[in-house]
Amino acid sequence: MLLYRNKLRNDIIMNNQLETLQQHRQALFQAYQDRISINHYLDRRLVSYQANKSRSGYNWFKYREGFSSQLVNYLLKEIHPVPGRLLDPFAGSGSALFAAALQGWETCGIEILPVGAYIIRARVAAEQVSPHKFAGVVQNLLSLDFTDYYDEAYAFQHIPITHGAYIPEAERELIGYLSYCMTNIADEQIQQLLEFAAFCILEEISYTRKDGQFLRWDARSGRSLGKKPFFKEKIWSFREAITMKLSQIASDLMSYRIFGSNWDIGSKYPTVYVGSSLDILPTLDKESFDVILTSPPYCNRYDYTRTYALELVYLGYRHEDVTHLRQSMLSCTVENKDKQQHMRRLYQGLARIADFDQITAVxxxxxxxxxxxxILEQQRESNLLNNPNVVRMIRNYFYEMSFIVFEMSQLLAPNGHIIMINDNVRYGGEEIPVDLILSNMAAAYGLEVEHIWSLPKGKGNSSQQMGLYGRTELRKGVYVWKKNK
Ligand SMILES: C[S@@+](CC[C@H](N)C(=O)[O-])C[C@H]1O[C@@H](n2cnc3c(N)ncnc32)[C@H](O)[C@@H]1O
Incomplete structure (x- = not known):
């Protein structure tokens, strides 16, 4: 009965989707219809970082885009159970890398945002410290008055979007804490972890809240722009927040020790390249990975550089660095300019202009x-779009993804799999079947599209879109492509 109901629901969703699409998208849908199915094992919680248990270490820092280690374990077991070499070209906080490494995979990641690379390095440091030594250092540290150690040399160089983000006393204590750690803690891994603890609480002690496309400011900051004043639940004092974070880390490290970390039975730490996959993928060895498991940025206007502005300033990024970083990331904001010249020059430099032409043609x-x-271009000309640059963003997103999919197909060993997690999106009432377009590119590069799995309940629309266009579900899912030769 349950199976029948699931099938019925599946059919209804498919029919609704078919009716709302125009000719070419209908054809695309029909071409892949037999590969699309709802996977009832996948749900939103599993796909997001929330499903991580505390022992994974990932919830020390809330990397919102991270997926859970349970999802990685499930996908590897289901699709490619024999360990080999795994790549994640959009590694984020490293969920895929760490979960796979614990299963015996040799892992490699690429991540452009220094925030992700910093989290990955902290996680490796956490595996190497002595929990007892760390607890001792923390106890001593918490007896200090951090403002006594304030040193201007370590002060943040704020950028316009983070100016005034902290209560001045909190910022003074934070800088005092950091200068103490940097000058007085000799053990490199412990020092790294102590600094990471401060990195994890920046949002809690600030007037800001991460809100997707921007940082939302609490009305008490005097910077709030919205009509309705916004108040965060709580703005923590530096001492409260750092005490809680250090205690959490110390207690998690102790439980690793008690339950045993798997690293000492031979798992290898991930290798991470910090930079753009668009530049790095073409330089890696062909057919050298058995699985590529990744979740690229979604085509959803999410701006990582604004969301993580506090953390970037903490890491020493200046205004021009952040602007440059935003432009180098895979295009998913309305501000991204196209990278066509950059890509052409890159492929010319690699003497691979034939590949460049093929990628562009696909x-x-x-x-x-x-x-x-x-359709969206027409809407833009009639001033019907919320933001006219959305069209450019979508165009750039798929142009760049064509390079990513091509390069991934080259890096995959025969019988290898690519597993991608991504969301479909809608603009101006038009559904963009990201899953089908990317799968169609993969097929053009010789990969077999094995599955397009959809989460049981797809995403709805924003309330604004729903009012205008009615509600139809957007697929949110996992696609599996295989290299057959
Ligand atoms: C959806 S998140 C991946 C999250 C990751 N699966 C995790 O569990 O933490 C996409 C990631 O791609 C990164 N990214 C964006 N553009 C990139 C590029 N050109 N090269 C490499 N990474 C990039 C973003 O910084 C972000 O961390």
Missing amino acids: YEAQCGLHEVLE
Whole structure:
């Protein structure tokens, strides 16, 4: 009965989706219909970082885009159970890398945002410290008055979007804490972890809250722009927040010791490249990975550089660095300019202009995509879009993803799998079937599209979109592509 109901629901969703799409997207849908299915094992909680248990170490820092280690374990077991070499070209906080490494995989990640690389390094440091020594250092540290150690040399160089983010006393204590750690703690791993603890609480002690496309400011900061004043639940004092974070880390480290960390039975730490996958993927060895498991940025206007502005300033990023970083990331904000010249020069430099031409041709052949772009372009000309640069963003996103999918297909060993987690999106009432367009690119590069799994309940619309266009579900899912030769 349950199976029948699931099938019925599946059919209804598919029919609804089919009716709302125009010619080319309908054709695309029909071409892959038999590969699309709802996977009832996947749910939103599993796909997000919330499902991580405390022992994973990931909830010391809330990397919102991270997926859970349970999801990685499930996907590897289901699709490619024999360990080999695994790559995540959008590694974020390293969920795929650590979960796979614990299963015996040799792992490699690429991440452009220094925030992700910093979290990964802290996680490796955590595996190497002595929990008892760490607890002793923490106890001594918490007896200090951090303002006594304030040193201007360690003060933050704020950028316009973080100016005034902290209560001045909290910022003074934070800087005092950091200068103490940097000058008085000799053990490199412990020092790294202590600094990381401060990194984890920046949002809690600030007037800001991460809100997707920007930082939302509490009305008490005097910087709030919205009509309705916004108040955060609580702004923590530095001492409260750091005491809680250090205690959490110390107690988690102790439980690793009690329950045993798996690293000492031979798992290898992940290798991480810090930079853009667009630049790094073409330089890696062909056919050298058995699985590529990744979740690229979604085509959803999410701005990582604004969301993580406090953390970037903490890491020493200046205004121009942040602006440059935003432009180097995979295009998913309305501010991203196109990277066509950059890509052409890169492939010319690698003497691979034939690949460049093929990648461009595959992008241009995506009729479903160009159908939406044309409709949205008309809407843009009639001033019907919330932001006119959305069209450019979508175009750039798929142009760049064409390079990513091509390079991934080259790096995959025969019988290897690519597993991608991504969301479909909608703009101006038009659904963009990201899963089908990317799968169609993968097929053009010789990969077999094995599954397009959808989460049991897809995403709805924003309330604004719902009012205008009615509610139809957008697929949110996991796609599996295989290299057959
Ligand atoms: C959806 S998140 C991945 C999260 C990751 N799965 C985790 O569990 O933490 C996408 C990541 O891609 C990164 N990214 C964006 N553009 C990139 C690029 N050109 N090269 C490498 N990484 C990039 C973002 O910084 C972000 O961390």
